[in-house]
Amino acid sequence: MDAFSKALQADKREIIIAPTIYKCANFAEFAEEFKLNERDCVLTNEFIYKPFMEELNLPCNFVFQEKFGVGEPSEAMIQTMYDAIPYDSYDRVIAVGGGAIMDLCKLLGCKRPASIHEMYFKREPFIHEKEVIAIPTTCGTGSEVTNISVAIVKDEKDGVLTGGETKLGLVSDDMIPNKVCLVPDMLKTLPYKPFASSAIDALIHATESFLSPHRKTMTSEMFSIKAMELILEGFRRIGEDGPDARFGYLEEFSIASTYAGIAFLKAGCATVHGMSFPLGGTYHVPHGESNYALFGKIMEIYDEMDPNGEILEFKKLVARITGCKVDNAIAYLNELLEKVLHLKPLREYGFKESDIKDFPVSVEANQQRLITNSYIQPWTRELMERVYRECY
Ligand SMILES: NC(=O)c1ccc[n+]([C@@H]2O[C@H](COP(=O)([O-])OP(=O)(O)OC[C@H]3O[C@@H](n4cnc5c(N)ncnc54)[C@H](O)[C@@H]3O)[C@@H](O)[C@H]2O)c1
Ligand SMILES: [Fe+2]
Known part of the structure; x- marks a missing residue:
């Protein structure tokens, strides 16, 4: 195991809730509370x-992210943003958007690095300098409470550029936003597909935290469970009444994603995130969707290989919340998710047969922080190949 993963497992903190969390009815109330000004x-x-x-x-x-490029943050997008927003032109950073915007704002709050690439590969430090306030407008990433900023970077193997790209999470407790304000009302313009994939992402955060073998604590488990209760009830409503059912439940989805973020900041995300990162990096599949593409299969394999460990508690929990049978909980969950968002095979995202062997190599090289949190230990290259093959 790498030294960083070892240090995470040795962390004795029960829970980390670093930002002060506010809730406002709308943006006007937020602007008043925080006395927004020209700096x-x-x-x-x-x-x-x-x-x-x-x-x-x-x-x-006001600066619009789309000026810097489309899609999720990349080394090039971050550089364009740095060039467009002079460092001495602001004192506070306010992130109002999805995970991508919150992750970019964490980088606006830090000392400008000489090289973004070097910082992502931990050869240059991340130094927090300016206050960051986050308002999430999706209900997925939990980035408002986490110490991670994810970007698409030039891939490396043993310190040498491979010519490809992957996603990498830059991790530092220094980048946790100072304050968070939940404004669930702002979720009402979020179109259904990003809504659904971000809510599934939050469910995956709660699940991976719940199953985390070394890093979960009693308190992180409490946040995982509450997040799962809220999200699965929301999904039940959508499954029965269709996508518009979300509009009466946006506050719950918003709170649940923050809870899931608190859970995974301590307990850690795992296999699903680690294996989805090359998919997102190579084929630019949105984060929640790329996790969803692998989640059901990974849960089936977990259950097949060690059905009586913590996954049994997970299945009991799903059964309690949804009313399904414990034995059938994983299949039931996958059917419920299919009602929320159609699951596509990997090839529909451009994934090639050769990726079945290539992606596990990239995951082993760059995603140890996540893979070491797998419910099944060790999470081998063969298991990864099986997941990609069966999802292909
Ligand atoms: N830092 C972390 O802890 C962490 C964790 C997971 C994922 N991430 C990162 O977060 C990003 C994904 O975040 P996301 O799922 O929130 O997606 P996103 O930020 O890409 O947003 C999804 C889409 O919805 C739009 N949108 C957002 N809010 C809207 C609103 N209220 N109304 C209308 N449109 C709206 C966005 O512009 C975008 O097109 C990825 O870059 C991922 O790598 C970070
Ligand atoms: Fe995620």
Whole structure:
């Protein structure tokens, strides 16, 4: 095991809730509470700014992420953002958006690195300097409470560029936002597909934390369970009444994703995230969707290989919340998720047969932090090949 994963497992903290968490009814209430001013840099999207912020005529500097490129953060996007927003032009950073915007804002809050690539590969330190306030407008990543910023970076093997790309999480407790404000009302413009994939991402955070063999604590488990209760009830409603059922339940989805973020900051994400990162990095599959593509299969294999460990408690929990049978809980969960979002085989994302062997090599090289948290230990290259093959 690498030294970093070892240090995470030796961490004796019961739970980490670093930011002060607020809840406001709308953006106007937030702006008033935080006295937004001209030294605030608000990073958001124009389509979030227009309905929620424009009419307030606030004095801050609004910057739209789409100016820097489309999709999830990459080394190039971060550099373009740094070039566009001079470091001395702001005192506070306000992130209003999904996980991508929150992850970018963590990088606006730090000392500018000489090389973004070197910082992601831990050869240059991350140094926090400016206050960051996060308002999540999706209900998935939990990034508002976590110490991770994820980006698509040039892939390396043994310190040498491979010519490909992968996703990598830069981790430092210094990057946890200082404050979080939940404004569930802002989720109402989120289209159904990113809503569903982000909510599934939150469910996966809660699940991976619940099953985390070395790092979960009694308190992280409590946050995992509550997040699962809220999300599965929301999914039940969507399964029965269709996508619009979410509108009466946005507050619960918003709270659940923050709870799941608190759970995984301590307990850690695992195999699903580790194995989805090359998929997201290579084929630009959105984060929640790339996790979803592998989640059901990985749960089936966990259950097949060690059905009486912690996964039994997980199945009892799913059965208690949904009313399904314990024995059938994994299959029931996968059927429920299919009602929320159709599961696509990997080849529909561009995944090639050769990736079945290549991706596990990248995961072993770069995602040890996640793979060492697997419910099945060790999570071997053969098991990874099986997952990719059976999801292909
Ligand atoms: N830091 C962490 O702990 C952590 C954890 C998991 C994932 N991530 C990262 O987070 C990102 C994924 O985040 P995400 O799932 O929130 O997706 P996202 O940030 O990419 O947002 C999804 C889409 O929804 C749009 N959107 C967001 N809020 C909206 C709203 N209220 N109304 C209308 N449109 C809206 C966005 O512009 C985008 O097109 C990835 O880059 C992933 O790597 C970070
Ligand atoms: Fe995630």
